[in-house]
Amino acid sequence: MSQSEGGGSLGFALLGSELRVLFMRRRTWAMLAALAAIPVLIAVAVRLSSSPDTPGDGPAFLSNITQNGLFVGLTALIVSVPLFLPLTVGVVAGDTIAGEANLGTLRYLLVAPSGRVRLLLVKFAGAAVFCVVATLVVVVVGAAIGAVLFPIGPVTLISGDTVGVDGYVLRAALFAAYVSISMLGLSAIGLFISTLTTVPVGAMAATIVLSAVSQILDLLPQLSAIHPWLFSHYWLGFAELLRTPVDLTVFGENALLQLGYIAVFGALAYGRFSTKDILT
């Protein structure tokens, strides 16, 4: 057998296999179902409540839902960002390497041989795909349930302008992209933690705890100096996307910050995993 046979593979086949394994797990579907339940619960609760809405109470856009069902998806996303989304991302990212080590499949992937760097890249890519899918589930299910239970129509933006449904779709897509990107830094942290242990639950818990710690630190005014460096700093900064014209400054700053986290924790994960003794 020649060594070059199929040697040009960049890992897309392995990524396909990775996604197959991820999405053939019942756990993944349970998490996506839980995320989908958030917009459904919000929509049903608002629909059933007889009390008139008090603008300013509850999450942003909650009061807009009765006038326009399209806001359900955005409201649900805002509700999910601080806790539910990082929870599911923490589970997937924390499981990446530690889960394989725990099953014992890591040694068989490595002797296949997958290559350690290639496996790490594929694992991160898989977690990133999950971030996008999880975000889309919330937005799409929200838009669907909103359309069923409430009237839909032109959307009034924060800037006072009104856009049609197509303008809304563009902004919802931007919104979803923003939130997905926001989760990438956390995914990289989870990947690194996952290379440190063979106990996936530990890596998941540690990742989720870090996301909470980062958000708490971001609330303390005494620590304002480090706020711009916290990976959760821009998590709720998507309001700028609901103005006309769309202001992409925060989008860019967030993307840059997340890229920084990916670079740092990706390098740490590489440093750890490339020489790690696989003893499980």
Added chain:
Amino acid sequence: MSSAELAIETTALGKSFGRQAAVADLALAVPRGSVFGFLGPNGSGKTTTIRMLLGLSAATTGQVRVLGEQIPDAAASVLPRVGALVEGPAFYPFLSGRENLRRFDTANRHAPASTRSARVDAALDRVGLGHAASKAAHAYSLGMKQRLGLANALLMPRDLLVLDEPTNGLDPQGTREVRSLIRSLASDGTTIFLSSHLLAEVEQVCTHVAVMSTGRLVAQGSLDELRAQGTARVVVQTPDGADARRVLASLGLVPDPDDGLTADRVSAELHAGVHAETVTAALVRADVRVRGLAVAGASLEDRFVALTGEGFDVAE
């Protein structure tokens, strides 16, 4: 033996966990084309060695060459030619047997995707799992998992198979199948490195043996060489036990002490130079009535116990 003829060669290989040396100063030489039995009691460093051979863990000291190339540096080009069953099989419980194999095959960059389905099914058939291929792996019995692990090692044509306790959990029928599988693979020219604590297993299929004890290699060579190092025994069945003892003693042998239970059975270790026929002639000359005389070659088990110590204590 030159390096080119060795499938596995380690020099001064050592692995320490903290202060504890799991493997020390190991010099393995596995000839190409051999069926090499890697023997040792639990905790003697067999699996630690195998992990280093496959690049899963780094050696603390020394070097590893597999199929002529340095491990772990050349792992990417060597490992596709190596099939392995390490420390028991491991699978994704929620995937079917077939999906599990597809997953591992995809991880091998050198495995062509176009033949994947055919190769996976052929490997499943080869270990007798064709009928259970679509079943989720968590529903597999221990023996079926072991077979699936073997199938994983056979996904591609291999130059070397590293099999760690391949018959673990198999019923006698399965053990026989694995044995004949190993023989047929070996006859195709595949080198087989078989780790086991089952001596009978090794004795039946292996051409070469290495014995580990507490992290060190205590014997290595062809099966015949290793057997020859053991001493043969002569066993005489006779009603004239006392006379027979005297004759054996006169030949310079040391008859085993009379245990009072088997007075008609006298045995002694044969020295070099004192052959069985010498004993027969001497007994006849002394008018000792002989019902039977047998020479028992040293069994590998005796040799194994002599080398590694007896008892159930896991080596420290």
